[in-house]
Amino acid sequence: MYxxxxxxxxxxxxxxxxxxxxEGEFTGTVSYVRYVSEIGRVMKGKPVYLMTNSDMGDIIxxxxxxxxxxxxxxxxxxxxxxxxxxxxxxxxxxxxxLPQ
Numbered sequence: 001m002y003x004x005x006x007x008x009x010x011x012x013x014x015x016x017x018x019x020x021x022x023e024g025e026f027t028g029t030v031s032y033v034r035y036v037s038e039i040g041r042v043m044k045g046k047p048v049y050l051m052t053n054s055d056m057g058d059i060i061x062x063x064x065x066x067x068x069x070x071x072x073x074x075x076x077x078x079x080x081x082x083x084x085x086x087x088x089x090x091x092x093x094x095x096x097x098l099p100q
Contacts, residue, residue, distance in 0.1 A: 002063050002077050003084045010092045016049065017092070019085040021059050028059035030085035049089060056081055 003021065011018040016033040031053040038044060060077060063069065069077065 002080055003059070006059065008088050010088065016052075017089050019088045021056065023059075023062055026058040026062040028054075028056035030054045030056065030081060032085070032089055049086065051082060051085070054081060054085075 006021045006023050009020050009022075011020055013031065016031065019030045019032070021028045021030075030051060032049045033052050035048045035050060036046070059081075060069075060074070063077065
């Protein structure tokens with residue numbers, strides 16, 4: 001909803017991925033670290049991607065300039081940042097055939 005019009009790209013990091021959003025002069029980054037789960041029978045040995053940083057102030061500002069956001073909208077946007085960036089990583093991994 002809010003992030004559809006932004007360009008995205010993935011940057012590999014030492015321990016995971018950064019999802020980088022941009023539109024013109026506005027940029028933002030959401031960072032994920034890859035862990036291998038040691039918990040439970042179902043998840044043991046499977047990767048878990050944990051969001052460790054979100055620097056999306058410019059992107060939120062850009063959206064707010066286009067469409068003023070209420071406090072409820074800010075909450076929705078924060079959730080969209082989490083789900084959208086995670087979906088970008090999941091899609092990237094599956095398209096590249098990288099090990100999960």
